Amino acid sequence: MCGIAGIVSGHPLPEEALRRGADRMRHRGPDAFGIHCAEPAALAFRRLAIIDLSPDGNQPMTNEREDTWVVFNGEIYNFKELRAQLRDRHDFRSHTDTEVLLHGYEEWGIEGLLRRIDGMFAFAIWDARRRELFLARDRVGKKPLYYTQTPDGSIAFASTLNTLLELLPNKPDIDPVALDEYLVYQAFPAPRTIYSGVNMLPPAHWAHCREEHPPQVHRYWNLSYADKKRRSEPELLDELDGLLRGAVERRLMSDVPLGAFLSGGVDSSLIVGIMSDLGAGPVETITVGFEDPAFDERPFARAVAERWGARMHEHVMAPDEVQNLPEIIWHYGQPLADVSIVPTYAVARAARQHVTVVLNGDGGDEAFAGYTRPVVTRAAQTYRALVPAPLRGIGGQIIGRVGKKGRLLAEAGRVSAREAFFYERGLRNVRTDLYTSDFMDRLRGADPNAHYQEVWDRADGPTDADRALYGDLNTYLPDQLLVKMDVSTMAHSVEARSPLLDTRLLEFASTIPAAQLTQGYQTKYLLKRLAERYVPGIFCTGASAASSCPPRSGCAAIWPPTRGS
Numbered sequence: 001m002c003g004i005a006g007i008v009s010g011h012p013l014p015e016e017a018l019r020r021g022a023d024r025m026r027h028r029g030p031d032a033f034g035i036h037c038a039e040p041a042a043l044a045f046r047r048l049a050i051i052d053l054s055p056d057g058n059q060p061m062t063n064e065r066e067d068t069w070v071v072f073n074g075e076i077y078n079f080k081e082l083r084a085q086l087r088d089r090h091d092f093r094s095h096t097d098t099e100v101l102l103h104g105y106e107e108w109g110i111e112g113l114l115r116r117i118d119g120m121f122a123f124a125i126w127d128a129r130r131r132e133l134f135l136a137r138d139r140v141g142k143k144p145l146y147y148t149q150t151p152d153g154s155i156a157f158a159s160t161l162n163t164l165l166e167l168l169p170n171k172p173d174i175d176p177v178a179l180d181e182y183l184v185y186q187a188f189p190a191p192r193t194i195y196s197g198v199n200m201l202p203p204a205h206w207a208h209c210r211e212e213h214p215p216q217v218h219r220y221w222n223l224s225y226a227d228k229k230r231r232s233e234p235e236l237l238d239e240l241d242g243l244l245r246g247a248v249e250r251r252l253m254s255d256v257p258l259g260a261f262l263s264g265g266v267d268s269s270l271i272v273g274i275m276s277d278l279g280a281g282p283v284e285t286i287t288v289g290f291e292d293p294a295f296d297e298r299p300f301a302r303a304v305a306e307r308w309g310a311r312m313h314e315h316v317m318a319p320d321e322v323q324n325l326p327e328i329i330w331h332y333g334q335p336l337a338d339v340s341i342v343p344t345y346a347v348a349r350a351a352r353q354h355v356t357v358v359l360n361g362d363g364g365d366e367a368f369a370g371y372t373r374p375v376v377t378r379a380a381q382t383y384r385a386l387v388p389a390p391l392r393g394i395g396g397q398i399i400g401r402v403g404k405k406g407r408l409l410a411e412a413g414r415v416s417a418r419e420a421f422f423y424e425r426g427l428r429n430v431r432t433d434l435y436t437s438d439f440m441d442r443l444r445g446a447d448p449n450a451h452y453q454e455v456w457d458r459a460d461g462p463t464d465a466d467r468a469l470y471g472d473l474n475t476y477l478p479d480q481l482l483v484k485m486d487v488s489t490m491a492h493s494v495e496a497r498s499p500l501l502d503t504r505l506l507e508f509a510s511t512i513p514a515a516q517l518t519q520g521y522q523t524k525y526l527l528k529r530l531a532e533r534y535v536p537g538i539f540c541t542g543a544s545a546a547s548s549c550p551p552r553s554g555c556a557a558i559w560p561p562t563r564g565s
Helices: 015-023 079-086 098-116 161-166 176-185 233-250 266-277 298-308 319-332 341-352 372-386 389-399 403-414 437-442 450-458 464-474 476-490 503-509 525-534
Strands: 002-008 032-038 041-047 068-076 119-127 132-137 146-149 155-158 198-200 205-210 216-219 258-261 284-289 311-316 357-359 495-497
Touching: 002 015, 002 068, 002 119, 002 161, 015 032, 015 041, 015 161, 041 068, 041 119, 068 098, 079 098, 098 119, 098 132, 098 205, 146 161, 155 161, 161 319, 176 450, 233 266, 233 503, 233 525, 258 266, 258 341, 266 298, 266 525, 284 298, 284 341, 298 311, 311 341, 319 341, 319 476, 341 476, 372 464, 450 464, 464 476, 476 495
Parallel strands: 258 284, 258 357, 284 311, 357 495
Antiparallel strands: 002 041, 002 155, 032 041, 068 119, 119 132, 132 205, 146 155, 146 198, 205 216
């Protein structure tokens, strides 16, 4: 895990600016610094050593002829298999996954390389022979990569906005359309950032950059929900179990201390249970709680840790933690309207005291219907099919009286599923009352819903619930949640890995009919059922009694079966 930056320019290279930019992301890579300058390209690198701790793993890294260079942030989990395919034709000088990217590009080209690699990544490859720069980002957007083309035609890129700004001759203006989207979505949807002309490379995309030419951006992967496969629940759980165990096992590779975040919820508890069952224990777990028992979930985490004999490191969130907001905001480089940036920053700081790599439960909600939205969307589709349009207003008034979920269902049933996907966003409905006429003019008639509409229209699932799942996986997850996790952990030189966002697992989940994912309109039904195999009695769905849990689980009801989020 690292920080990368670079510039390709037909003008003298700003080597000192590149060094300053690298210093501004020292937290992403405190173990080593590297720079390569040979006109027209300059690359810089900050290293957090995880695999092959020797200097052989330092970057920028080049091939045997020194005509192709790479800087890379992330982990490639299948690099050993790819290395075996390449070693007869290429001279490997390290044991890193970085060198697999370098020789894989030489062998297969950028598109062939991206089809083969499995991991989380943001990387840049400079091909000096062809004078071409390639930028790429992983399938779901775990690792960030910002880029821009300057007025003189230069291309600059970096892992952080703070670093990228150091490479530019002038600070860019604020983008009013991006600011409008931020106030609607509470985050900046890629490719926009707060700065005009500065882009975030979207997940599952690569960019082809040449001097004096605008970057050409291409998508290389898209998750399809079209091919549904009907399987029995036991079959689904067994396949899910095997895939998740494989995803966890691939993420256990490390030459530095490794552990897991443990909140006591379904996702993190399941990850810790599998880690332990795979023999990775006693697992080092990090939990942050609160002094107020009403908000403190450490008792749930303790029960999971005790079940598996994990070492639990508890940290209490200080009431004055909010005083760190200026520091936290600096790390983001632009606003993010999520109050949980404060506790996430705190738990990452706590993790650094014990480990360098942590596994987490990110992605469980998006892949396996853990939010209210896909459940309500599925119910609303049924509601619209059964209730004639003239009666939906009266029906909605009645349903809307039944708590928050009733109000959500009433609203979702009143409008189309496409509209319902973005009706609750931020300031969407009051923006015209808040903005000045001058600011509205600067928006040039931009539609703040356009981003979510495009994502919804691209989804290919057979039901509205499938399209809602696709929407969350392609908007809320990369634009907000993964940004928060990456910034918080890397601010403390910690690498975060997300087994539930494994490509094989996502492609499996997309084949499950929405009715099975939300059995009986329950959120995250299948993950809760799977969790009963590892931490029984905690996340029981009501579909099985504790006495029916498999022998491996060591069943014991350790608190009420109503918890499940």
